[in-house]
Amino acid sequence: MSRVLIVAEHDGNQLNPSTAKCVTCAKSFSPDSIDIVVLAADSQQIANQAATLSGVNTVIRVDRASNAAPLAAVLAPQVSELALKYTHVLGPSTTFGKDLMPRVAALLGVGQLSDIMSIDNAYKFKRPIYAGNVIITVVASEEQIVVATVRTASYDASEPTNQAMIETRSLTTDLPEHTQFIELRSNSGNERPDLQTAAQVVSGGRALGSTENFKMVYELADTIGAAVGASRAAVDSGYVGNELQVGQTGKIIAPDLYIALGISGAIQHLTGMKDSGTIVAINKDSEAPIFEIADFGLAVDLFSAVPELIEELKKQP
């Protein structure tokens, strides 16, 4: 008898697509039930969205003013209280889930599994280590609650075809006041597709050389309706914000099409995108490691190739 609780990720208004991917992960081992908990100041709209996800039995709303910001120290005691009725507690392997789930696990006195990428049975999992260079199969004790984060790039989103029950729960858990949310600074607007869920991504690397030149990456992305990503080198150089970083310590994504412009292909970057459907690399260094994993490589100067590529793509086939 396995019962799964998934902690919803959201921005206060919208459910993050990572939650739908956690549902698919949970469905893959056919548990007896899958519930989602939404912790927010006002969770109504988010709970309604969560209730549409195929495979979900109940959405639990926990509305408290202190849940307005996603502070792990505040959310963890509430999740761990709810967790006692479940065999598995899952969250996405996003910065939200990575911050929260280990805190939940420790409060429950159990370990945590990070980045599960496939499930053999309810207590047997695969996950990557060493930046994805090694895949391990791990068996968890059946005596303890399994707390885990889900590698979202390994799962498709569960379809929004459901109408699950929604129930409101009031928790009286004591919450700490030692942590205070100040602000969220975001550089990227909403006008482009979300990097983590986009079907197509165009990423730029150090070879772009400047913030000004990086606009070329945006232009190509806009031509095909893609999200924009970047290598660590491009973020370190200040061409774009950290939220665009793809790689071991940034976002791990698997779009249908990934176009890498001027990215050499350090293993830390490759681990963030090597599950993409089709990989295209444009780099003037024909020895660049990115070509080892690219489906289509073009070893030319990107400053001449990208404008030409934009023109060609605008032409109707």
Place this chain on the structure above:
Amino acid sequence: MKILVSLKRVIDYNVRVRIKPDGSGVIRDGVKMSINPFDEIALEEALRIRERGEAQEIIVVAIGGQENQQQLRTGLAMGADRAILVETEIELEPLPIARALKVLIEREAPQLIMMGKQAIDNDNNQTGQMLAALWDRPQATFVSELTLTDGTATAVREVDAGLEVIKVELPAVITSDLRLNEPRYVKLPEIMKAKKKPLETIPLTELGVSSKNQFTVISMEPPAQRQKGVMVDSVAALVQALRDRGLA
């Protein structure tokens, strides 16, 4: 103020990791070992805090076998004041590691515990958060900027949506992201000096922490390899290839 920084010994990030032929682990014999780069950044930040006069003592801690002395000595050479090795031959999961650190906190009463957001070997990203939970204190994870004022820390955190700013009361656990700073290079005289700094060894059993792990790794394998693709000779050929796959 005292700062405790935990350092993990890992295979150097430049080494191409290889699995043993029997799949029982990765090859470590003759492989270069280093301080986990994220932990090195945490230590660098602690040193800068002390250099600004906001802390007096920095203690580096490692948990593992005697070979960890090497990484602790490097930490001392970077500028830490003293080192503690919690000795165990068992490779512990993050939860028992956090429990051991918690006992050290009770002994040392630091105001800040700093470590990397993740170790580049197991990529767990758990220990700091678990320690903060067991200790019932704040956590600021994935930190790229840290400011201390009047018993609080303001941390800029690298999150998926951008940069999140939080303020936490001390004592607290801070885990560092890559862009927090660039660690200093160690100079030879510092290495010589570090040999004389105190390094205390405490057996794990003395801390009263169980070394029991919860998970069992039953196999290790390389990831599925991608088929090697083709080089195209022009932008037109690339666009054609994408159209053939229905991608343009």
